[in-house]
Amino acid sequence: MCAGIRRIFLHATPFPMSLETGYTFIVNPHADKGRAAGRVSALRRAVQGRADAEVLSTVRAGHAGELAAEAARGGRAVIACGGDGTLHEVLNAVMGAGSAVGVLPFGSANDFLKTFVPAMSGGRSPESQFSGGRIRVDVGRVEFSGGEQRHFLNSLGIGFTGRIARAVRRAPWLRGELAYAYALFRVLIGYAPVKMHIQITLPDRLVVLDERVFAFSVGNGKVEGGKFQIAPEADLRDGLLDVCILRDVPKREIPGLVLQYLRGVQSRDRRVYSYRAERIDVSLDSPEVMHLDGEVYEGVGGKITVAVLPEGLEMIAPRGMGER
Numbered sequence: 001m002c003a004g005i006r007r008i009f010l011h012a013t014p015f016p017m018s019l020e021t022g023y024t025f026i027v028n029p030h031a032d033k034g035r036a037a038g039r040v041s042a043l044r045r046a047v048q049g050r051a052d053a054e055v056l057s058t059v060r061a062g063h064a065g066e067l068a069a070e071a072a073r074g075g076r077a078v079i080a081c082g083g084d085g086t087l088h089e090v091l092n093a094v095m096g097a098g099s100a101v102g103v104l105p106f107g108s109a110n111d112f113l114k115t116f117v118p119a120m121s122g123g124r125s126p127e128s129q130f131s132g133g134r135i136r137v138d139v140g141r142v143e144f145s146g147g148e149q150r151h152f153l154n155s156l157g158i159g160f161t162g163r164i165a166r167a168v169r170r171a172p173w174l175r176g177e178l179a180y181a182y183a184l185f186r187v188l189i190g191y192a193p194v195k196m197h198i199q200i201t202l203p204d205r206l207v208v209l210d211e212r213v214f215a216f217s218v219g220n221g222k223v224e225g226g227k228f229q230i231a232p233e234a235d236l237r238d239g240l241l242d243v244c245i246l247r248d249v250p251k252r253e254i255p256g257l258v259l260q261y262l263r264g265v266q267s268r269d270r271r272v273y274s275y276r277a278e279r280i281d282v283s284l285d286s287p288e289v290m291h292l293d294g295e296v297y298e299g300v301g302g303k304i305t306v307a308v309l310p311e312g313l314e315m316i317a318p319r320g321m322g323e324r
């Protein structure tokens, strides 16, 4: 690596220019049920000859975060080459360090990219990371009752969708949509809605709910679980998080509601609450499963505060994107 080379990125975004020492591509070979491993050679070939780029592979869960923290300390841009879980690790490692983050879709669902870089707009090749501009996006921040904090880029779920994320992880033999369909069915069998006390801070008022909730989701991005449009109107740069709460409904109504979530029309249904919030405070009577960007957090209880950090992360984006 040529640590001495300092590269100044020139771009037409309204943000300060980044001063970075290079690019670290972090590959999760385990992503997409191991298929990402087969993409490492092509990635190495794509960056070959660039003294400012390196390709590193993770060897275990959690390793992407360690590699990203090290790269960020060296002032490098970090490109997460995996799915939403890999991006989640990278995000949490670089928050506060000021490094720009890129994403290459090596995962199964790659849900964040569906909002950030729609498939047809380019910006999904290794080369695009070198030529890309810079854009700042909102970040979600969760504070747990013990004071610990984690960040998320795409979405958060407590209860039903947390359990679905866990069931997907426990079914490594299933891929893509089949995995989510199987997990949904499995979780539904033994699931009971969760009692929540929820306080939602909107830009102009406060909403307080105290009831059993079937599914609780917060989207920074639009899609989770491959195809579920939990927040079809979400905007990564509006300084708000989109809250989607499915009230306590009989299980026989779930298939119809699933279809609504797939089409992204559930907000019109009286069984669903939708808000665009600055902050959400949730209190749980008993510990539940939470997911952040599809990563599972077990035994989350007490008071949980979710806030938005407007434009909290600088990302590498296709040139032209975000210019105003």
Ligand SMILES: Nc1ncnc2c1ncn2[C@@H]1O[C@H](COP(=O)(O)OP(=O)(O)OP(=O)(O)O)[C@@H](O)[C@H]1O
Residues within 6 Å of the ligand: 028, 029, 030, 031, 032, 033, 058, 059, 060, 061, 062, 063, 064, 082, 083, 084, 085, 086, 087, 089, 106, 107, 108, 109, 110, 111, 294, 295
């Ligand atoms: N070398 C590794 N061995 C085992 N697990 C790993 C390794 N590197 C990362 N992981 C873990 O793999 C999990 C899945 O990663 P990731 O979410 O990026 O891929 P995916 O599940 O295929 O994609 P998506 O979330 O978009 O569907 C994450 O929990 C991550 O911590």
